[in-house]
Amino acid sequence: MISHFLLVFGLLATSVAIADSTPLSRNPASLDPAVIAAASDTPANLGGDGVVTITWPRTDVPVTVDGLKLPPPAGLGSWAAFMPTPDGAMVMGDTVVFQDEVDAAMDAAFAHGLEVTALHNHFFYSDPPVFFMHINGQGDPMALAQGVKAVWAAIRSVRTQRIVPGRHFPGGVPVPGHLDAMAISSALGLTVTDNHGVLKASFGHTSSMGGMTIGGTSGLTTWIALVGSDQQSVADGDFIMYGRDVQVVLHALRHAGFHIVALHNHMIGEKPVVYFTHFWGKGSALDLARSFKSVLEAQAVSESKNNLKEN
Incomplete structure (x- = not known):
């Protein structure tokens, strides 16, 4: 469990760099959706505003909310949006995660220089419980897309190992006793x-x-x-x-x-x-x-x- 706090900064140093304040007069180059698609291994769509988006509907795990089997278009889709910036791109996204996927998804995001900006629920009475992890990053468009790919791949790996989402963390339930x-x-x-x-x-x-x-x-x-x-x-x-x-x-x-x-x-x-x-x-x-x-x-x-x- 114990890890020296200075390791944190070594890992952060490998993160996608956050750009310094940039003059508004610099016009960002457009993004190539083919590059994003190849790097993320996911079809990409270029919007009229120049933002490239990728999506992953979570069809692999059936979810009911308040007794209703919820179709993925009703709020069970992961997505990432890439916006051109003067120094590359910015990505923002929301990732559907089940409880046993959060550690793997978050670790993958950190390992690829992405920031986690929120982790919360969007529903009450969901079964299995479903949560949403928001991500952000700035830097090279290809590296950002590869980072999102890694997050989604980490989630898929968890589901490959265990089809049904887990209901508890590893380890037994502690028995009350003496605490020094x-x-x-x-x-x-x-x-x-x-x-x-x-x-x-x-x-x-x-x-x-x-x-x-x-x-x-x-x-x-x-x-x-x-x-x-x-x-x-x-x-x-x-x-x-x-x-x-x-x-x-x-x-x-x-x-x-x-x-x-x-x-x-x-x-x-x-x-x-x-x-x-x-x-x-x-x-x-x-x-x-x-x-x-x-x-x-x-x-x-x-x-x-x-x-x-x-x-």
């Missing part, structure tokens, strides 16, 4: 509270909304909760992030072995904008605590670097 609060607090570097056998640590962040400062007691809290025993526990929690640090935290969570189960907003209109990512992990309590600490360290380095840039 002092050792876990030391590993986290945070004060731990014990609430009926659940160990929890948290700390607040700040933003502003409507002219008021909002902080941890108003919901801007990074936290981790541990349930189980010293030998086998589950950890869940939430990371509060400013936009510039989101990708660093996501990469660090995956390097540390955590499953990312949501990435979204909780508010509208706050400054700076705050994002929330929820996670789940299994393992020994100390390993989970140390892994959480490694993510905190990666986030702290990112925040420090960004503060230096701003100053």
Whole structure:
């Protein structure tokens, strides 16, 4: 579970570079849909606005929503749109993922320099539960298309191994037992509270909304909760992030072995904008605590670097 936070930055350095601000007078070249189609191994369509799109209807897994067998055109289609930019292209997309596909899809996106910008649901009462992972990237059009191809291929690989989407993460269900609060607090570097056998640590962040400062007691809290025993526990929690640090935290969570189960907003209109990512992990309590600490360290380095840039 434990992974040194500096590995995050080595991986990020291989990402598709985000272009610096570009003068609006530079006219972007048009994109060749044949190039996108070949690189993504998916038929591509060129729209009248110069945007090239590719799609993948999820016909491989039947989904019912509120008792209705939902046809893919009703919202079960993955897509990616490529827009020409002065320095290459920008891709935005939405990928249909079942719960056991998220890790593989996200890891493939990161490995190919794509950013994950949201992970959430679009439906209630779906069976199997279906989620949507939004991606973004800028750079060479062919590399971006190959990145999308890799994400979709990773999903197909999961379904090849297991036709029916899984219903739980690997590993057994922890049995409640003794948790060493002092050792876990030391590993986290945070004060731990014990609430009926659940160990929890948290700390607040700040933003502003409507002219008021909002902080941890108003919901801007990074936290981790541990349930189980010293030998086998589950950890869940939430990371509060400013936009510039989101990708660093996501990469660090995956390097540390955590499953990312949501990435979204909780508010509208706050400054700076705050994002929330929820996670789940299994393992020994100390390993989970140390892994959480490694993510905190990666986030702290990112925040420090960004503060230096701003100053």
